[in-house]
Amino acid sequence: MEWIMPELPEVEIVACELREKIQGKTVESIVAHWSKTFQNLTDVSLSGQIIHQIGRKGKYLMLELDYSFLIIHLRMTGQLILQTGGAIKEQHLRATIHFSDGNCLLFRDQRKFGRIYHVYDVQKFLSNIGIDALNPDFTTEVFLRLLKKSTMTIKALLLSQKYVSGLGNIYIDESLFRTKLHPLTQANSLTKVKTGELFTNIKNVLHQAISNMGSTISDYRDVNGNMGNNQHFFKVYQREGKPCPHCGTEIEKIHVGGRGTRICPSCQQR
DNA sequence: CTAATCACCTGAAGGC
DNA sequence: TGCCTTCAGGTGATTA
Numbered sequence: 001m002e003w004i005m006p007e008l009p010e011v012e013i014v015a016c017e018l019r020e021k022i023q024g025k026t027v028e029s030i031v032a033h034w035s036k037t038f039q040n041l042t043d044v045s046l047s048g049q050i051i052h053q054i055g056r057k058g059k060y061l062m063l064e065l066d067y068s069f070l071i072i073h074l075r076m077t078g079q080l081i082l083q084t085g086g087a088i089k090e091q092h093l094r095a096t097i098h099f100s101d102g103n104c105l106l107f108r109d110q111r112k113f114g115r116i117y118h119v120y121d122v123q124k125f126l127s128n129i130g131i132d133a134l135n136p137d138f139t140t141e142v143f144l145r146l147l148k149k150s151t152m153t154i155k156a157l158l159l160s161q162k163y164v165s166g167l168g169n170i171y172i173d174e175s176l177f178r179t180k181l182h183p184l185t186q187a188n189s190l191t192k193v194k195t196g197e198l199f200t201n202i203k204n205v206l207h208q209a210i211s212n213m214g215s216t217i218s219d220y221r222d223v224n225g226n227m228g229n230n231q232h233f234f235k236v237y238q239r240e241g242k243p244c245p246h247c248g249t250e251i252e253k254i255h256v257g258g259r260g261t262r263i264c265p266s267c268q269q270r
Numbered sequence: 271c272t273a274a275t276c277a278c279c280t281g282a283a284g285g286c
Numbered sequence: 287t288g289c290c291t292t293c294a295g296g297t298g299a300t301t302a
Contacts (some may be wrong), residue, residue, distance in 0.1 A: 076295055108280085150272095
């Protein structure tokens with residue numbers, strides 16, 4: 001069995017594919033099959049509006065319409081699948097965006113955590129979300145300044161999305177392992193050198209995941225329904241009980257910030 | 271301020 | 287075989 005959870009790389013792949021496939025299309029209608037998926041789409045007719053720019057900040061996907069935006073968060077099990085004719089896959093279908101050309105974009109979401117928001121002010125809506133981890137303006141100097149201001153543990157800080165956005169449980173554990181950093185290390189105690197190493201590892205881990213078409217642990221699929229390949233390259237995530245690829249010590253699973261966290265107890269000491 | 275807990279959900283997996 | 291419990295996890299709200 002496999003599990004999911006789209007993080008930055010998976011959302012980036014979906015954004016790129018949507019840009020190629022639905023940019024410029026005209027919305028005909030939006031149908032909700034599970035009302036809670038939509039947070040605030042009351043009384044708004046988006047019929048006739050065009051999908052312009054498609055962007056991403058952290059794990060949020062942004063579709064620019066004529067006068068407003070659709071913001072989509074896949075959370076745990078969300079999938080955006082492009083349907084080009086044929087029978088619609090009803091299983092776990094929460095919303096359908098129909099286009100004037102007869103195609104449609106399906107929002108499937110087993111756990112019902114995913115959300116689609118309709119907003120007019122994206123800046124305001126995402127104002128509490130930190131800089132995207134792959135934003136060129138996110139530099140090691142910026143990262144160092146952020147860490148110096150916080151007494152949070154490094155894992156909690158990266159999970160929060162408030163300082164840096166896009167990283168989730170998988171890629172945080174993988175980045176911390178590569179940096180030989182314990183997840184409970186206090187953020188402001190990182191040296192400049194360690195901060196630089198962590199910064200580089202975060203970027204590398206994300207870029208590697210994107211080049212491997214994302215990680216499919218369970219439900220993640222791209223818009224064509226294809227799984228990713230990056231799950232085969234995890235060094236610690238879901239490898240508890242197996243040997244550390246660096247030193248051979250058994251990978252342990254501990255709890256940090258309420259999340260299952262995988263570490264090598266030998267390589268990642270506090 | 272940070273941290274811990276819960277709620278939201280479903281279904282796979284483990285226990286008995 | 288089958289029922290019951292546990293657990294996975296992103297985020298937001300609540301509590302300590």
